Amino acid sequence: LRLKKKKKVFLVFLAFMKQRKMGLNDFIQRLATNSYACKHPEVQSILNLNSPQDAELMNTNPSPPPSPSQQINLGPSSNPSAKPSDFHFLKVIGKGSFGKVLLARHRTDDQFYAVKVLQKKAILKKKEEKHIMSERNVLLKNVKHPFLVGLHYSFQTADKLYFILDYINGGELFYHLQRERCFLEPRARFYAAEIASALGYLHSLNIVYRDLKPENILLDSQGHIILTDFGLCKENIEPNGTTSTFCGTPEYLAPEVLHKQPYDRTVDWWCLGAVLYEMLYGLPPFYSRNTAEMYDNILNKPLQLKPNISNAARHLLEGLLQKDRTKRLGCTDDFIEIKNHVFFSPINWDDLNAKKITPPFNPNVTGPNDLRHFDPEFTEEPVPSSIGCSPDSALVTASIKEAAEAFVGFSYAPSMDSYL
16 A cells, blocks of 8 residues: 555656646747748848858858848947857757757857847747846846856847856756655755745845746755746835736745735745745645646645654744735745744854855766756757747748837846956
8 A cells, every 4th residue: 555655656746747847848849940931041131140150050051241221229238249159059958938048158258158048029929028127137136146146248139138147057956856856854954045045135125036946946066056037026026015917837826826916025935835845745735737726725725744844844834835925934024034933043044145054965067068967858959959040030020120129228248346
């Protein structure tokens, strides 16, 4: 009977992993490669493919430089010379709804970066330009926190947006959870503390993160947490402020979001509870393969905790996964309440933020080319198809002006003060 029970749990776990992976790739696989469209001369001309590197990425021959009438006004930029051909794109290391993340080496300084390439057309089609600009705005504020990914600069071409980000190669927390199924409590505590510190910092800037999940939590080469993907962040939420946009990832949605009620920054503490629960138990709380059933569980099913965790962990999970946000841990003093919880009593927060605490797991990467902690599903994909191109030349023509206007001001390069 026990073996049958274990087998059943394992099958549920496998189904969960498959469902999560499918969700990430859904849109991008349909977008990816229409080779006929990519090779069409009008498409090449419109997309301004005027360098050998661009042609290599599109798997086609270089096209002649565009005439002045084809130049697009893409908004002001403090780094106007940045362009895709500055980079040698090496590997696909991630995918999202609107594009891909690639490992790239800058041709001049030989530095490695994670380059997030987003298709403007896909963003505009889903009316997500506000979220993308919000992501860029939040990235600009991340420079002073150790557990948030940093933006070096951004630029755009006629059809794409480019984020030049810190390259983090210790792997997604999701990837490590997938391999190990769950973590021991000290390891889960360390990760939860670094995540909480990052969320507390965002909250201090009146930013609610809203999309905490293991796929958005990376480990750096030493094993420290790095929070990434700020597309669902909501800016300008005062300590008692609320918002009401329905967004997030199904497994981690707080009850008030599902109820379509106004919610506040405590939504992030619910998500922290969900991620901590998953680290300790291997599946998110209230999980079901049936999404409707899972939503019903989140709204109505009492939290059930197995006895194999400490009382402190149990108390923290009960506080974070409180369905009533007005009673949730963090509802009064935000991060201070989390920080002072008994579960985190072994943590010296000053040492934590100074990265003086040795991480419980070392990814042991040998250098930037060591991709052992990235999912082979990404890294085995050929790079030329990873950049992709807009497959419909007529639509591209019609939307370039709209795209230029929608993303004015996107491009960014930090002032020298940022490095001082």
